[in-house]
Amino acid sequence: MQIGKARVVAVDQSKMACQLTSDNALRNNLTSNLQVICSKLKEDGSLSEPLPxxxxxxxxxxxxxxxxxxxxxxxxxxxxxxxxxxxxxxxxxxxxxxxxxxxxxxxxxxxxxxxxxxxxxxxxxxxxxxxxxxxxxxxxxxxxxxxxxxxxxxxxxxxxx
Structure with missing residues (x-):
């Protein structure tokens, strides 16, 4: 599978995990393709913070x-x-x-x-x-x-x- 210039949206409920993801993206020059969202997945399949x-x-x-x-x-x-x-x-x-x-x-x-x-x-x-x-x-x-x-x-x- 070729991904090319994929846009990645990373979602995690842990603020620490979200920060680590952002830091790693910055270190690897991947911030232009990445959006990090700190949100909790609810039992009904919705997110506490909806996706943009x-x-x-x-x-x-x-x-x-x-x-x-x-x-x-x-x-x-x-x-x-x-x-x-x-x-x-x-x-x-x-x-x-x-x-x-x-x-x-x-x-x-x-x-x-x-x-x-x-x-x-x-x-x-x-x-x-x-x-x-x-x-x-x-x-x-x-x-x-x-x-x-x-x-x-x-x-x-x-x-x-």
């Missing part, structure tokens, strides 16, 4: 959302529990809370044919495939699962119809 009008339709949505089921937090490696913000990890009983909200957001901001790429828990690809099939009003279809370097199902690709 000129960003109402996007071609690609990429996310590494929180996806750890709450019951698995105690089993995380110590270095993860010590240094990671748990809000960036925990995603409800089944780990799909934020993913479902992202797909609701994608329904409203993604152009037809637009792509969604998500990092997910290894248990999620089949659950996500079933959820989008059970929610035809999303107009989103499951495309494929991609394995990580340990040969585990770790990423999913979806497409807006």
């Amino acid at each position: 009008q000129e960003v109402n339709q996007v071609d690609v949505l990429v996310s590494n959302p929180p996806y750890v089921p709450a019951s698995q937090l105690v089993d995380l490696q110590p270095e993860i529990k010590l240094y990671e913000d748990l809000r960036a990890l925990e995603a409800g009983r089944d780990g799909l809370r934020v993913i479902k909200s992202l797909l609701l957001l994608a329904q409203s901001i993604l152009r037809p044919g637009g792509l969604i790429f998500l990092e997910v828990d290894t248990s999620h690809p089949k659950l996500i495939q079933k959820w989008v099939a059970d929610c035809p009003q999303l107009n989103i279809t499951f495309v494929k699962t991609v394995k990580d370097f340990c040969d585990k199902d770790r990423f999913v690709e979806l497409r807006k119809l």
Whole structure:
């Protein structure tokens, strides 16, 4: 896939993450193509701070959302529990809370044919495939699962119809 002069809109609820994104863009001379928005994704797929009008339709949505089921937090490696913000990890009983909200957001901001790429828990690809099939009003279809370097199902690709 060639991106060319892509315009990137980065959204995060963490002010620190937004600042770090802006700082990295400045260090790498990417500020002309980047807009950073600090906004919280709500359960209904809306954002606490709406996207600017000129960003109402996007071609690609990429996310590494929180996806750890709450019951698995105690089993995380110590270095993860010590240094990671748990809000960036925990995603409800089944780990799909934020993913479902992202797909609701994608329904409203993604152009037809637009792509969604998500990092997910290894248990999620089949659950996500079933959820989008059970929610035809999303107009989103499951495309494929991609394995990580340990040969585990770790990423999913979806497409807006």
